Amino acid sequence: MTLQHVNTSVDCADAQRVGTFWSQALGRPLAEGASQFFAMIPATAPGEVSWLFMAVPEGKTVKNRMHVDFASTDRAADVERLIGLGATLVGEHDEYGVRWTTLRDVEGNEFCVSDPHTGLTGE
Numbered sequence: 001m002t003l004q005h006v007n008t009s010v011d012c013a014d015a016q017r018v019g020t021f022w023s024q025a026l027g028r029p030l031a032e033g034a035s036q037f038f039a040m041i042p043a044t045a046p047g048e049v050s051w052l053f054m055a056v057p058e059g060k061t062v063k064n065r066m067h068v069d070f071a072s073t074d075r076a077a078d079v080e081r082l083i084g085l086g087a088t089l090v091g092e093h094d095e096y097g098v099r100w101t102t103l104r105d106v107e108g109n110e111f112c113v114s115d116p117h118t119g120l121t122g123e
Helices: 015-026 075-085
Strands: 007-012 038-041 050-055 068-071 088-095 098-104 110-114
Touching (some): 007 015, 015 038, 015 050, 015 075, 075 110
Parallel strands (some): 068 110
Antiparallel strands (some): 088 098, 098 110
């Protein structure tokens, strides 16, 4: 038996707002019918992961225990673009042979953008 990652689900206060941020960040459209309660960025190609955004009553109170990491061929430009979309810079890191930037999305969910690297991705 093998598990396959098919969805990344994000709890949020306003699903359409957070979904719109990630739609712009990923360059993929939101599915029709997005609302403050539910939004989705569907997978449109093999190997892509769908993103689901669901409104929940409780707010985020602590650091995420799990987060998403992205690799970029131009980290500085992508970080600047993401900040322009509403992300907040948390910090710059250079450890374990990898350089990365930690950010928060429009509702404070942490994610990272790294320079391309091997080893951690198995490539």
